[in-house]
Amino acid sequence: MYREKVNEAISEFLEEKERNAMKEYREDNAQFYRDLREFMLRGGKRLRPIAVILGYKSIKDDREEELIKASICVEFLHNSTLIHDDIIDQDTLRRGGPTFHVLYERRYSHLPKERARLFGLAFGIMGGDELFNLGFEALLTSGFDKDRVCEALKYYVEAYREIVNGELLDLIMSISDYERLSVDDYLLMVRLKTSALFEKSFLIGLTLANADERTKNAFSNYAVYLSEAFQIRDDILGLYGTEEELGKPIGSDLREGKATILVILAFKMLPDDKKKALKDILTKHQITEEDVYYARDLLKEYGVLNEAERISEELIEKAKDNIISLDINEEYKEILCDLAEFVVRRRY
Template sequence: MDVLKKLSEYREKINDELERLLDEKIENAKKEYPGAADYLEWIRDYNMRGGKRLRPAFMVAAYEGVGGKEMDKIYKASASIELMEGYFLIHDDIMDQDDLRRGGPTLHVAYLDYYKKHFQGSEMRAKRFSEGMAIIAGDYVQSLAVEALLNSGFDQARIVEALKVYEYANQSTNFGQFLDMLSEEMKAEEVTEEHTMNIHKTKTSIYTIEAPLLMGWALGGGSEEQREAFSNYAIPLGQAFQLQDDILGMFGDVKKLGKPVGSDLRDGKKTILVIKALEKGSPEQKKKLLSLLGKLHITEQEIEEAKQIMRDTGALDYTRNKARELASEALEAIENVELAEEAKQYLIGIAEYLINREV
């Protein structure tokens, strides 16, 4: 199977549904809340800028895998998990104080520009206004996500089961963000591999893979065996995906990535690469790596020094091998369960793509 072609097919239909839903909300706002129509246009733009649509694609594939046939309904429902991502990203941009998202301004930055064009006030008032408006936007998108699931047309009992999974993902991701922000302030030597892998589980495995699969499973009326297999596939795959992301962030090809490597080091992130290098390194290597971790104006030469420490201590090999082991665990779980063949081949193929990708 050409898994990227299949993902593209999923993405086209998911985008059509997202566009229909958001356009409908804009038209309704023009009639009922005229002042809010522009606000919703910005939300529409933010959510339609791009993205692989991996999460809703996982949801649709799981639904097909357990024998679901009502494709119009599942595409309507799949908008919910993509809008959940939009809600998280809007709030995440504020917490990280990011200016750009998918090639465009983040919502709080867009509203900062809006404030300066239309109002006069202090920098503090402008910041409070812009971040407040973005928080409201995120909350609205969260509400819209739930509404998309409720209005999908599925049997009420199945919608309730899917909503339980949705809230499980919502709460798990919030816990993961809490742990992640906590680790940012902890000393590097205090952050353990277990702590970091738990962040990967809650922020990547559950929200990106397990929850979409289980929502599709719930709406398709799958078996308990299938549910267990989806979870056993999702958790290690999400962790492997994040480890591969960490490796690419330090050792990837700049031309393929389209961005400089070493940003995780500059941001002071305690990845498994860093944790293992500190654990296995000599006193000199530890001292050097700690001096570079979180260094705002780190040079290319210093990034190369950090990379060499990660190679020499075995941190790179450890991380790479752990990602492969987790990926094998995920593939074994999905290969041994009864699913519609095309959906199974997609899940196998997308797993292999995620762990072998170079971007």
């Protein structure tokens, strides 16, 4: 139910920006907002705006129209990071369509190849930047009390700063000695890159509802544990899912040399000769489909996949424990526990 309402709010917000751009600027500007709208509405679970809504409704059950408007702020921020992340990772596919920078590279393919590529990157940078601005505006104009909104905006800005620092660690870890990386290194990166926005989404909703600090702290813990489990599941699906389910090629993380939970555990659990084989794949210039399937079988055979799934299950239980003890609306308590189960069982 909320997913549809969130999508409607995103669509209406961007349609207004498109109309304004047509009036104030020119067709090229309107097309830019049209493309941002298409990119955002291709798909997505909308977990972050739903987190804003659940945080609020666990305390209060009013002002739904303003709440939906406020909730889309974090989806704009999330998609801002996706567009920039696709540039950093040099990805070409997102949710079954071209990444935002590739969309523009193709649109300007009549230019010399390198210039078209640079045009694509430029539009990708601007697209990501503008989505961050639009998220800020959505929260600022949502209709909630000014003091509540100002406090919520602090979480919005804090989330983006943590995401940037998480991306920085992710990049550095991808060129580090895999054998020196620990699960704690991985979880720190995830807490910054993935947990930050999910946690702050709940805190934005709770802040708009004027929740107490004990409730905020419990939701923070819940969100961090849940996000860590979510990222572990993402890592697993990135190697063991299908392109149809994920909307992007399988084995992308291997091709980028990313230090996923599977890679870090592998270098703790594999015998030396198998570690070398995996390292050879991770450092290859071009990884083949055979390499991807070899890595899949290897990690499964030596229990790496099972260990990653065990850690994920443990994190989900910790997440649920933080919610079960709270004095909040029982209906939303059950929803939050169901959400935790979905995260660890999902196939996309």
